[in-house]
Amino acid sequence: MCGIVGLFLKDETLRPELGRMLSDMLITMTDRGPDSAGIAIYNAPSAGTWKLTLQSAEPDVDFAGLSEALVAGNIPARVTVKDTHAVVETTAGIADVRTFLTEARPKIRIMGTGESVEIYKETGLPKDVVDRFNVRAMSGTHGIGHTRMATESAVTTLGAHPFSTGADQCLVHNGSLSNHNNLRRTLIREGMTFETQNDSEVAAAYLTAEMGKGKDLGEALTGALDDLDGFFTFVVGTKSGFGVVRDPIACKPAVMAETDQYVAFGSEYRALVNLPGIETARVWEPEPATVYFWDHEKAA
Template identity: 80%
Template sequence: MKDRTLEPRLGDMLSDMLIAMTDRGPDSAGIAIYRPSPEGKTKLTLQSASPETDFADLRGELLEAGIAASVTVRSTHAVLETDATAEKVRAFLATHRPAVRVTGTGRSIELYKETGLPKDVVERFGVRGMGGTHGVGHTRMATESAVTTLGAHPFSTGADQCLVHNGSLSNHSNLRRTLAHEGINLESQNDSEVAAAYLTAEMARGKDLGEALNSALDDLDGFFTFVVGTQSGFGVVRDPIACKPAVMAETDQYVAFGSEYRALVNLPGIENARVWEPEPATVYFWDHEKAA
């Protein structure tokens, strides 16, 4: 969002975009919403196959372990906000809630994803009522791995970072082995999680997102369009052939991306937007802080 008066409508607008693309991705859907926590707070999104058990009295048990936190349950997910570090919370979960997965961590990101139609996933988590500075959504047709919550997009492997991917990587197995050698172990068999972890590793070496995405053009084989969310905005890159569809739209109020134009048609003022197809092998990035 470039116009902050639209921030309360972010979830509603993203929901419409996702639902419009249902026939491209009827197996699962996910959404990362960015809305900053108070200074010094850490936010973790948790996912459980047994939320009635895993989230029952979670706040109380955390407090007993010396971790003061708020816990907001949304269906199979819960958002935990705390002054403690993400590492301390992860250590608690490994001991006391080993079946719980952490889908995202950071200061701003909340990451919800589940199997099912986009309209059902949106309703399940109350996405339409969510506001924020920016967001990334994805609907999936499972072609590279099973229809599971774990295999759904977005994937987050770094603080306030997430990735969605349209395409297929041919060298993801080699990259997975390289990342494992560096101590980065992935949870799913999805090649998109490998791409997310690759970018996280590149940024850990001191590169910014733009530099990491440019490195991906050299190191990742296959065909792909990536949309990557960060705490301050989102980036887009397509492979040098650019065989997967992609369209951008920008107005004075927002910047939007869709794999097809129909995802954008319900956005406010779209009839006056500058609409274009991102160039191959070109990195685009928008920063909401600079836009403000």
């Protein structure tokens, strides 16, 4: 049992409130999974700039002088430290930063990369995780969150959601996959790498692989209905999009709401009750085996 939330803003005036609203939604779901939590925040990208969200068990050591070290390595970068995480903004390639970190700071973990996404996740209660990273103060266009009850893997930072396996793409999952080991082996043969034994990381990697073939998020989620076995609810973010899909049985709880200002997802309705205009929103339970998909670029 886990709690997942998502919020896709149509109204630009709400962007300064994204972190606050998403934090409140996630904290409301605490009793669905209190061992770890995470949030992905998407913001409008800056042309030519990449972001990497890093995590360290020893941030005072690993992040000390990191900005200067990157510049000395011919990687122009700005580093913003937030508790155990740091966001590196750079005009260099992501591959260059990865290579540098592997050689110079091998204990640092990369939580996510892309033009617009930042991912913050740690063990502990959602309220504590939100406070540690000051998520309430963050603005953005859309975001997803997860509070976890570990049932099939250890309670660790890497085991927390969201899982990101591609640029500006991440996933949160409630449920369990039965064919993730076979699918992991297939994806490894296709060049994917994995850091955990969590089935949700496999789901994220599957979507990354499918989108790498030129599919949009909606098409990739449709393929998941055929290729992934088990019971699942996925909420997925991309640079400009937000998608939801439930397996054909749909035994995990889920509710959605839409207004002219936003689209929201919660494992339970109580996660949505404090959103503006919820009393007049169209509220519904997502249908089994049905893909719901919104995209800022297609709406523009």
